[in-house]
Amino acid sequence: MAMKALDIYKLLPKTNCKRCGYPTCLAFAMKLAAGKAEVEACPDLDPGTKALLGGATRPPVRLVGVGVGERSVAAGEEFVLFRHEKTFSHPPGIMVQVSDTWPEERVRSIVETVRETVVHRVGMDLVLTGVAVRNESRSPGRFAEAVALAGGGSTLPLVLIAGDLAAHEAALAVAGHYRPLVHAATEENREDLARLAKRYGCPLAVRAASPAGLAALTAECAAAGVVDLMLDPAPRSLQDYIAMATGIRKAAIGRTEPALGYPIYFDTTPFRETDAALAAGILKYAGVIVVPPLPPATVAAGLTLRQNIYTDPQKPIQVTPGLYPVNEPGRDAPVLLTVNFSLTYFTLLGYLEASRIPCYLLIVDTEGLSVLTAVAGGKLTETLVADSLRNFGVGETVDHRLLVIPGYAAPLSGKIEDATGWKVMVGPRDAAELAGYLEKEWRA
Amino acid sequence: MTDSSEPGPAVREVRLGATRAEGGTREVSYVIGGDRGLPFTGNRPDRLLVALEVCDDPQFSPPVVRDYVGDLANNPDEWARAAERTYGADIIRLNFTSTKQRGFDAFSEIAPTMERVLAATARPLIVEGSSEPELDSEVFRRCGEAGEGERLLLGTAEADRYRSVAAAALAYDHAVIAQSPIDINLAKQLNILLRETGIPGDRIVIDPYTGALGYGFEYSYSVMERIRLAALAGDADLAMPVISAPADTLTVREVREATPAEQDAIAVAWEFYTAYASFVAGASIVCVRHPLTVKRLHEALEV
Numbered sequence: 042m043a044m045k046a047l048d049i050y051k052l053l054p055k056t057n058c059k060r061c062g063y064p065t066c067l068a069f070a071m072k073l074a075a076g077k078a079e080v081e082a083c084p085d086l087d088p089g090t091k092a093l094l095g096g097a098t099r100p101p102v103r104l105v106g107v108g109v110g111e112r113s114v115a116a117g118e119e120f121v122l123f124r125h126e127k128t129f130s131h132p133p134g135i136m137v138q139v140s141d142t143w144p145e146e147r148v149r150s151i152v153e154t155v156r157e158t159v160v161h162r163v164g165m166d167l168v169l170t171g172v173a174v175r176n177e178s179r180s181p182g183r184f185a186e187a188v189a190l191a192g193g194g195s196t197l198p199l200v201l202i203a204g205d206l207a208a209h210e211a212a213l214a215v216a217g218h219y220r221p222l223v224h225a226a227t228e229e230n231r232e233d234l235a236r237l238a239k240r241y242g243c244p245l246a247v248r249a250a251s252p253a254g255l256a257a258l259t260a261e262c263a264a265a266g267v268v269d270l271m272l273d274p275a276p277r278s279l280q281d282y283i284a285m286a287t288g289i290r291k292a293a294i295g296r297t298e299p300a301l302g303y304p305i306y307f308d309t310t311p312f313r314e315t316d317a318a319l320a321a322g323i324l325k326y327a328g329v330i331v332v333p334p335l336p337p338a339t340v341a342a343g344l345t346l347r348q349n350i351y352t353d354p355q356k357p358i359q360v361t362p363g364l365y366p367v368n369e370p371g372r373d374a375p376v377l378l379t380v381n382f383s384l385t386y387f388t389l390l391g392y393l394e395a396s397r398i399p400c401y402l403l404i405v406d407t408e409g410l411s412v413l414t415a416v417a418g419g420k421l422t423e424t425l426v427a428d429s430l431r432n433f434g435v436g437e438t439v440d441h442r443l444l445v446i447p448g449y450a451a452p453l454s455g456k457i458e459d460a461t462g463w464k465v466m467v468g469p470r471d472a473a474e475l476a477g478y479l480e481k482e483w484r485a
Numbered sequence: 486m487t488d489s490s491e492p493g494p495a496v497r498e499v500r501l502g503a504t505r506a507e508g509g510t511r512e513v514s515y516v517i518g519g520d521r522g523l524p525f526t527g528n529r530p531d532r533l534l535v536a537l538e539v540c541d542d543p544q545f546s547p548p549v550v551r552d553y554v555g556d557l558a559n560n561p562d563e564w565a566r567a568a569e570r571t572y573g574a575d576i577i578r579l580n581f582t583s584t585k586q587r588g589f590d591a592f593s594e595i596a597p598t599m600e601r602v603l604a605a606t607a608r609p610l611i612v613e614g615s616s617e618p619e620l621d622s623e624v625f626r627r628c629g630e631a632g633e634g635e636r637l638l639l640g641t642a643e644a645d646r647y648r649s650v651a652a653a654a655l656a657y658d659h660a661v662i663a664q665s666p667i668d669i670n671l672a673k674q675l676n677i678l679l680r681e682t683g684i685p686g687d688r689i690v691i692d693p694y695t696g697a698l699g700y701g702f703e704y705s706y707s708v709m710e711r712i713r714l715a716a717l718a719g720d721a722d723l724a725m726p727v728i729s730a731p732a733d734t735l736t737v738r739e740v741r742e743a744t745p746a747e748q749d750a751i752a753v754a755w756e757f758y759t760a761y762a763s764f765v766a767g768a769s770i771v772c773v774r775h776p777l778t779v780k781r782l783h784e785a786l787e788v
Binding site: 123124125162278279280281283284287288312313314316317318320321324325336337338339341342343345346348349350352354382383384387388391392394395411413414471472473474477478481 | 523524525526527545585586587616666667668696697698699700701702703704706707710711714733736737738739741747750751753754755757758761762765766781784785788
């Protein structure tokens with residue numbers, strides 16, 4: 042089990058010698074507890090203590106990198122089963138598959154699409170991760186050529202999928218310096234493939250249809266000197282994948298089976314339902330997901346789901362408070378009060394933009410709470426509204442003194458009128474009804 | 486002696502719909518819930534239902550849905566028939582969107598609409614009655630009465646307006662959707678309030694509110710996971726099946742701004758990812774609005 046910082050601290054020399062790179066032993070202990078430091082950094086620990094601390098403080102899922110440079114991806118270093126416990130830290134790499142039997146132009150165009158696709162969302166650019174090259178030609182030479190066509194790993198991270206050792210040798214001669222993920226070591230070829238992965242310093246996926254089989258393979262590969270490993274549970278169905286992945290993550294974070302403490306590799310291509318498989322991989326613990334070439338709608342929705350699931354669950358997503366013009370409002374446009382919970386803001390904005398009604402959104406700072414919770418919790422108050430009207434210069438922006446408040450804030454209407462001198466109109470509770478409400482009720 | 490070590494289900498079972506043998510007119514009825522483990526982990530059952538929304542007033546349906554269903558939108562009964570037979574919905578979600586109109590007073594239309602829709606489909610119904618607190622008592626009573634014996638899933642109860650829907654459910658023997666704003670504690674409180682009105686726990690379905698993908702969906706996802714975990718940990722006040730209705734999904738910017746050629750694909754992708762993820766988080770029923778999403782979900786649940 043994981044150890045707390047104070048328990049770790051008791052085992053440290055308490056000399057504050059700083060040679061580990063941290064100012065005090067306690068600071069080092071806290072980093073160790075968070076899985077952010079290596080126990081080896083302390084020069085004064087005896088081997089027994091090191092082994093004890095190492096086992097307890099190492100991230101339960103090893104961080105494994107694929108590729109080099111800007112587009113490289115790292116998976117693992119996860120500590121929990123559910124995202125509400127702690128942020129999932131490393132979003133899975135999404136690798137688009139090409140085959141070495143496909144025409145050159147098709148491979149080129151898919152690689153180009155992977156490289157260029159960007160989905161812009163709330164200030165972030167979401168991208169696909171890399172390319173998975175599959176050896177279906179039975180020819181090592183053609184496999185190596187397809188790997189070269191995919192950039193050889195120098196621009197986009199690669200997965201090399203082949204059952205044949207000669208194919209991997211040929212491909213690694215091209216791409217071996219760019220840390221491609223080698224797939225896959227199995228019961229049959231594990232020794233040869235581990236030797237090859239070790240020679241090039243590449244991460245290696247192991248494939249077996251049971252957790253016990255996977256654990257046996259990782260133990261052998263680790264003993265052979267390859268420690269950057271991923272687990273391919275070879276699922277028979279999506280439900281099987283979810284059940285297997287959940288079991289593997291549980292065993293890893295509970296540290297009941299350290300040999301399963303590696304990121305999961307999930308190949309969606311055997312399943313006709315690509316969207317469901319991609320979603321399952323994102324939701325349930327995959328570190329690398331191999332997909333067929335994706336239509337734009339799938340890319341947008343899939344990358345958005347990945348972004349959603351890997352956001353910090355503790356911190357409410359907030360919008361900066363202020364006065365936001367919507368649909369080019371004039372001086373007689375309505376002013377609509379709402380909170381800075383981004384879900385509220387985006388939902389409201391969506392309906393207002395669709396309605397094409399010019400208006401101002403007055404976003405007040407409720408620390409990211411929704412209207413209902415902010416009213417109930419006393420975060421949305423007449424004082425806050427008065428301060429916001431003043432600070433954001435609302436009175437100077439519009440000629441009227443009418444404020445539309447959310448339906449859920451109706452209990453505050455009198456107090457807001459008293460505190461601000463503005464006349465309050467109580468709007469609907471549902472954003473979908475706002476456009477209809479404004480059309481009927483708004484007269485500046 | 487019987488084996489008493491077998492643990493009971495963590496999530497309570499809720500029956501929806503009533504066959505003739507059960508006092509109704511449906512060809513099928515469903516039992517949802519009964520789960521003993523995490524979703525999709527092989528610990529049967531995951532009895533999952535896909536609901537398709539039918540509106541009595543189509544102006545509150547998203548444009549992409551109106552475009553797709555065409556004339557069906559003007560006839561809730563035809564729409565419901567297609568929802569079952571053409572699109573393959575397990576359960577029909579009849580939404581009385583007409584009550585969103587200001588000054589709504591067409592109370593006398595509710596029972597005939599209910600009757601036509603019940604006659605048009607043999608599937609169980611989810612009925613979203615009133616969307617205005619002032620209308621609640623009258624609308625829910627009429628919905629409940631018109632569906633007596635059919636074991637509707639009647640919605641929506643919220644913390645500050647649950648009495649009317651609860652009264653209708655009690656009087657006419659229906660189940661209730663209990664909606665709370667993405668907050669596990671508020672979900673629990675509302676279930677306690679409903680229990681105090683006399684609604685038994687096996688007639689409550691939790692709606693934790695589902696934000697759209699990209700617009701806060703992750704909060705809903707985590708609340709659904711936490712509700713299942715609470716049920717597994719033995720919290721009886723959260724041990725009800727969950728319904729997820731990502732209603733805002735088809736009005737997000739990505740869908741609105743899609744070109745006509747891409748619009749259905751984007752809408753279905755957006756709705757599918759939200760709906761499928763809700764199932765993975767533990768929802769027993771997911772309500773969608775685009776007809777094409779229904780089949781996609783069924784196919785995904787089979788693999």
